[in-house]
Amino acid sequence: MMPVVVAVSNGDGGTSSSSSGRGLGQAVAAADRECPVDAAGNPISSCPRSTPVLFVTPMVEVPHPVVLVKRPYTSPLRREVVLRTDVDFGTGGSGLFTVPGSSVRFFTAATAGVLISFSGTDNRFTANELARGVTLWAEGVSPSGHVDDIVMTLTISGGNRVPRPSATATGRLTAVRLTLDICGSRTTAGHDPPLLSADKVTVGRFLMRPTGTSTHHRGMLIVRQAEPADFPGTLLLTPVAGSSGRASACRAEDPVADPTALSSPHRMPAADLRHGPIHLWAEGSADSHGRSDRASFHLGLDGVDPDGDRVSVVVFSLNRLEAFLRATPCRRDGSRSTIMPKITSTMDSLVFDATAMVVVHGCGRLRLELFMSPNDIPVSWTKRRAADDSFSGSLPTDSAGADARHRDVQCDATGSFHLIAFVDDVGGTSTVRKLEEDGLVMNTTMVNIEFVPGAGNNVVLLNNGVFNSADSTTTQLKIQAGTTHGYAPAPGAYTDAVQTQFAFGLKAVVKLTGGGVYQRRGLDRVRLGYVQHIVSETFVATYTDGRTYRVIYTNSPAPGPGGPLPAVIAFPIHDESAAALSGAAAFITSSTDDARSALALGQQRTVRMIDCPGNFIDLQHPTTASPLRSIAGGNTFTAFLSAFSNDFDENFTVLGRVDWGITYGAYAPTTGWSNAGAGVTGPAAINSGGAPQQGESAGMERCTPNSIASMRNYFS
């Protein structure tokens, strides 16, 4: 604390200090009541000793000779200045208070009050007022040029006393301006960040609180040299909490290298600032309650006032960024569309590691959601292609989501992308993320799949020559649509040669394009195969007594011969045997995409399936023993060339479809089975029109009930 001083004019323009100016005046007045004395206390020679002369001494008392320059948003205390005379010097006496310049202004009260305009009226005080003491309140307006350069003068006149030692008294003040700034995010690596682009107090810097799982940045605080430059005091930096937001000052920028916060308040001798500003770093330590809950830093003067300047910060935390992709709903009842777990990112990293996400081009809409605190902080979204991508194409289309924390991103691009949710350094919204604006990144690779051109790369194999009944027994006609006794190829890749053994086959040679230099990033998480439906079942065997046999699809047990037809499952029915509903379990058993070869850019796969539907008919009706008379009809199927990512393994993207059918030949009791009329029908190539397409748009059924689990023999 500065000592309390009272300045009393000694008449020559100098200033003397005393702990009690009034005492000095009284002493002089008491000793020389009959005659005035000079400044040295000697009687004035011309003084007629017979005439009593009364004296008055003006005084300007300045208990606190330093006043902070007030800013519109600071509230430093006004400092009192007392104008006084030692006695009432009579009616008609007055004192005029003057202060050159405009560095300080004066009010009649510590708060509010009336501004002294120095009109000649409001700065003139009566002798009586001065005798009682007039207190004015000084408020800094602009900084002093140097210490004590603001001279306040009280000049008394009139009245019935003689001023002693002078009609004027002066006091001195120093108006000190403190400046604290806060910076925004860096815009150029290696350079200091720029000052905040918005108001540093009413908007403030938005800072992410460290959460342990994500990186965060500190905001640069700049403590500038106090004005006047020769001011000798000590500056204080004090963090001030908002209603719940809280921040700390740190010495270092890197929170990893130096995680500790400075003690509060942090003291900085003004002398340390004479060669340049001090850079400190602001770090959020408790989330703000809302976007308008600002914590702040106050820069003040030790012993004077803590509120010389301020900056604000809004503290937030980012919990996680989630990506949701709708599963292909079950065609039968629309279920399971929300079944897939979300992919979560808690990292602000552009590295494509195991946490990166892979989707198939055409899979639909990714719904991104940012979880944060407080949740009313404006969220900015941006996207950019991975730096190492050699594929040059458009970025995925994105659009506003349900609210600011949501963003919809279409899987309509190819390559690796960073989908980024971030908080603008001044809480605005932007599509351009500055270097140190904190956020979370969902690193995403969108894999494009396309047919390799050429008819030889898109083949529907229809082999009518493989139908046989070689497996038949004396009691059962076994019609096989292949030469393998109904067995699909062993797991793994198989060849054109293998496909010649089956009545029906599909072969698609496709190119997969992912991310990275070689456009192969993410391809290992993509699987291709065929989802097949049974669309109709018209095959019927007729016995000589008119009874029939056919296959029905039901969840009920097989009815006994002649029994009532149970409730049947409506077509189309997923043609598969596995109970699992995700990933490759949805593919028909014979699907394989194991034949893979790396291309210079991307990867080529051959995606195959075969089918060899058979029919197995008792040669005699089980209850009537009537012999088999004839067979007719067949099946129709739809096969969808489909792809999924292991990251969303119930979302199927359709790349092509084939509608095909089969009939099983003829039977006569006398000649037995013949392949007359046995055959498969279908197009020459997989129809890829409109692809890629979401499974639901293509009409795919990928859910249970499965054909194999639900098929039953039904004898009328």
Add this chain to the structure above:
Amino acid sequence: MSRVFLLASVLLMMFAAAATGQTGKKRMDEHLNLYQWIRSGASIAVCHITQLEQETEGNGLQSITIHLVRQEVLWGNPKAESTFTFETAENEIGRLKRPHRVWGRITLAVGGRILLVAGEEPLYANDIADTKDPALASLRAIVQAEKNASGDTARYLRWLKSPNMVELLFAAEALAREGDGDSVWHALAEAFRTPSDLFVKMSIGGLLWENAFPRASDLGKAGILAGTLQEVSNPQAALRAFAIDRVLATAPEVIQRLGVRAGVRELQAIRERADAETSPDVRIQMHRVLKALAADR
């Protein structure tokens, strides 16, 4: 959920036929992927079924657990005992129409003897109904020969002419993937040209183009291309399409360098295919190939 334990010590309970729908002795399949199994380090063993468990899943499917004990190691290092579980239809018609891809070929009966091929996962299983099954005998002979001397080109060339499909397919793949030298390429091209089973021809053709052609000398390439040209008018549609597609996929510059030319009939077959191509870029490329094949005409 019902659970039935079938123990070897109790009886040889047959839900065998119920499981597979197959009855009677069957010969083993000769279309074995033996080369891939051996070179990939899979184990091949004769095993017998010691225990079976069936669990109804309640959704029309049943879970079958099969316990096996190794009887004879043919290749690799199979476990002495192993257990596998798979899912199949509860109802017989489902099992008949869609036999399990690995286990569908075996009769599910305790005490039954099977050939099991397994890598990290089971790859292939087949009943051994007859210890003298020709396919099993061929398999035994091949694995024994491979144990004695793997990579024996002379043996592979000899097997390439074998009437035994297991030996022939093994040799063709070994030569196409591992062989070298014009004699090898010539032998493979000759095997492709030789009238044979469609599966065999297609298999050799695929191996020629996928594996041999990229590694072959120009002389070898010319032999493979010439051999394939002979098949572009084959009456079997699959083989014809295979041959045409391979020829058309060859770079015209390569064809010109190799000096291979096509006859009128071959050119006609290829031209029909090229004209039917819907991709303009591919069609242009195909006509460049045709031009190269007809360079002197």
